[in-house]
Amino acid sequence: MHPGKSLNGAARGFIIPIGGKENRVQNPVILRRFVKLCGGSRAHIAVIPTASSLDDTGDLYETVFRDLGADRVSILPFKSRADCESDKYLKMLDHADGVFMTGGDQVRLAEMLIDTSAADKLRRRNAHGMHVAGTSAGASAMSAAMIAGGKSGATPRAGMVDLAPGLGFISRFVIDQHFSQRDRLGRLLAAVASIPFGAGIGLDEDTAAFIGPDDTLEVVGTGSVTIIDGSNLRNSAAKPVRHDDPVGLTGVRLHILVEGNTYDLATHTLSGGILSAKSNAAGKLTAAALT
Amino acid sequence: MHPGKSLNGAARGFIIPIGGKENRVQNPVILRRFVKLCGGSRAHIAVIPTASSLDDTGDLYETVFRDLGADRVSILPFKSRADCESDKYLKMLDHADGVFMTGGDQVRLAEMLIDTSAADKLRRRNAHGMHVAGTSAGASAMSAAMIAGGKSGATPRAGMVDLAPGLGFISRFVIDQHFSQRDRLGRLLAAVASIPFGAGIGLDEDTAAFIGPDDTLEVVGTGSVTIIDGSNLRNSAAKPVRHDDPVGLTGVRLHILVEGNTYDLATHTLSGGILSAKSNAAGKLTAAALT
Numbered sequence: 001m002h003p004g005k006s007l008n009g010a011a012r013g014f015i016i017p018i019g020g021k022e023n024r025v026q027n028p029v030i031l032r033r034f035v036k037l038c039g040g041s042r043a044h045i046a047v048i049p050t051a052s053s054l055d056d057t058g059d060l061y062e063t064v065f066r067d068l069g070a071d072r073v074s075i076l077p078f079k080s081r082a083d084c085e086s087d088k089y090l091k092m093l094d095h096a097d098g099v100f101m102t103g104g105d106q107v108r109l110a111e112m113l114i115d116t117s118a119a120d121k122l123r124r125r126n127a128h129g130m131h132v133a134g135t136s137a138g139a140s141a142m143s144a145a146m147i148a149g150g151k152s153g154a155t156p157r158a159g160m161v162d163l164a165p166g167l168g169f170i171s172r173f174v175i176d177q178h179f180s181q182r183d184r185l186g187r188l189l190a191a192v193a194s195i196p197f198g199a200g201i202g203l204d205e206d207t208a209a210f211i212g213p214d215d216t217l218e219v220v221g222t223g224s225v226t227i228i229d230g231s232n233l234r235n236s237a238a239k240p241v242r243h244d245d246p247v248g249l250t251g252v253r254l255h256i257l258v259e260g261n262t263y264d265l266a267t268h269t270l271s272g273g274i275l276s277a278k279s280n281a282a283g284k285l286t287a288a289a290l291t
Numbered sequence: 292m293h294p295g296k297s298l299n300g301a302a303r304g305f306i307i308p309i310g311g312k313e314n315r316v317q318n319p320v321i322l323r324r325f326v327k328l329c330g331g332s333r334a335h336i337a338v339i340p341t342a343s344s345l346d347d348t349g350d351l352y353e354t355v356f357r358d359l360g361a362d363r364v365s366i367l368p369f370k371s372r373a374d375c376e377s378d379k380y381l382k383m384l385d386h387a388d389g390v391f392m393t394g395g396d397q398v399r400l401a402e403m404l405i406d407t408s409a410a411d412k413l414r415r416r417n418a419h420g421m422h423v424a425g426t427s428a429g430a431s432a433m434s435a436a437m438i439a440g441g442k443s444g445a446t447p448r449a450g451m452v453d454l455a456p457g458l459g460f461i462s463r464f465v466i467d468q469h470f471s472q473r474d475r476l477g478r479l480l481a482a483v484a485s486i487p488f489g490a491g492i493g494l495d496e497d498t499a500a501f502i503g504p505d506d507t508l509e510v511v512g513t514g515s516v517t518i519i520d521g522s523n524l525r526n527s528a529a530k531p532v533r534h535d536d537p538v539g540l541t542g543v544r545l546h547i548l549v550e551g552n553t554y555d556l557a558t559h560t561l562s563g564g565i566l567s568a569k570s571n572a573a574g575k576l577t578a579a580a581l582t
Contacts, residue, residue, distance in 0.1 A: 236552050238550055249547045
């Protein structure tokens with residue numbers, strides 16, 4: 001499923017898309033967990049601020065990761081495709097335990113890195129155990145089919161999503177971010193419908209999917225992660241659609257996951273942490289819990 | 292499934308929830324179809340404007356239905372529960388081919404009619420062939436478990452939906468309206484999760500579900516109808532939720548239907564009008580159609 005999976009017997013590193021606006025100061029559960037995963041006080045983290053148009057984005061995350069106890073934080077300020085071939089930067093990647101890609105514009109990030117030695121090394125190092133996290137634009141750019149932009153709304157409409165090539169850490173899943181906050185279900189459904197047997201991961205702000213080498217996804221953070229399982233998705237249109245028409249889709253399976261849930265991306269099943277099986281024989285919430 | 296189904300061998304009348312803001316003048320496809328279903332130039336339609344706080348809502352629809360060729364339009368101005376026991380009004384229902392419930396406030400409509408002779412007669416006449424349409428509040432009030440109000444957003448959250456008893460033309464489906472326009476997926480998911488084996492029908496504006504006596508639903512109008520099949524829905528919460536927390540749900544099946552689609556509410560399958568089976572061997576949209 002993941003292009004960089006299990007080469008030479010080494011476990012792949014985690015892939016950690018984050019929905020943007022993760023808590024960085026008061027209660028940084030996601031970033032703290034990332035630092036811990038990278039080795040805590042021994043962690044060497046490399047920050048790629050390329051998506052951002054602001055000059056101090058790299059410095060900001062350097063401070064955050066140092067405050068969280070990382071031993072070493074390097075910034076990889078790729079500002080041109082030539083930078084992405086620089087031996088100096090490529091060597092930094094050889095020694096990083098984890099890479100963090102900041103928010104900004106995923107098209108800028110992808111266009112700078114795709115088909116460069118840096119992108120190649122990122123994927124190879126991830127396959128051998130280096131963890132890769134990205135927030136907002138940095139999360140979007142992880143998919144092979146990347147959402148470059150689109151319109152908001154819960155209903156998929158013709159022409160509402162723009163896809164472009166991404167960095168391809170994840171091949172069959174499309175990632176979207178700021179998901180509930182910017183009302184992006186429609187565009188993620190439209191993106192998933194365009195990819196055979198595809199699936200979608202919609203991440204709320206301050207919410208991350210920690211995807212392990214065994215392809216289980218664990219939710220960390222205050223929001224929810226929406227999984228669109230498109231295995232049985234079909235177009236239900238009874239006539240050709242025009243631009244902006246709603247697009248009929250049938251057979252979508254939808255899961256809304258919250259902190260503590262783990263989900264198997266290979267089998268599309270929830271693999272633990274279900275409360276209702278114990279608390280409610282019908283497997284349904286009681287009305288009181290929801291209304 | 293429907294309380295008023297097939298008594299004495301007569302086919303039940305259609306049940307027609309409409310998502311609000313249906314086109315009434317330039318291209319009134321929904322209302323024209325309703326008038327035709329009721330007999331066209333021989334149709335006798337009764338309008339129930341009770342949900343509306345405006346005095347001229349009944350007159351407005353009287354004009355619309357007359358312009359569409361209905362032979363007779365009566366207004367049933369139920370303004371008190373005593374009105375709902377009035378022989379004069381109850382007799383009007385004996386002769387109507389179809390009833391139309393206007394928009395406004397579904398709580399006002401339901402509280403006025405529930406457990407009155409009028410509500411009883413409406414259900415019994417529907418069971419014997421009288422068609423019942425309702426728009427916006429008039430659509431919401433059709434379910435037995437009625438959405439009385441709630442918050443917007445695509446993600447279900449604890450406490451985001453208020454349920455109240457409705458008129459019960461449809462027992463196992465919760466209906467919501469202005470669906471895409473007011474971003475109501477979350478509250479419909481929350482409502483469905485609270486009803487064992489329940490399902491939800493989310494209607495966009497200017498879009499109707501024509502539900503026939505055989506429980507097939509046909510979409511008419513310019514928007515989409517979202518079906519939430521909750522047969523396999525489970526709460527995925529790993530810990531108890533607090534008010535406004537996102538609520539984890541797994542196993543939701545989602546269908547987004549557009550004009551021309553027909554859907555079997557008993558078996559939860561799309562029963563016709565699928566374009567992709569012919570146009571696309573993979574059963575997927577081509578990227579070009581959606582992006």
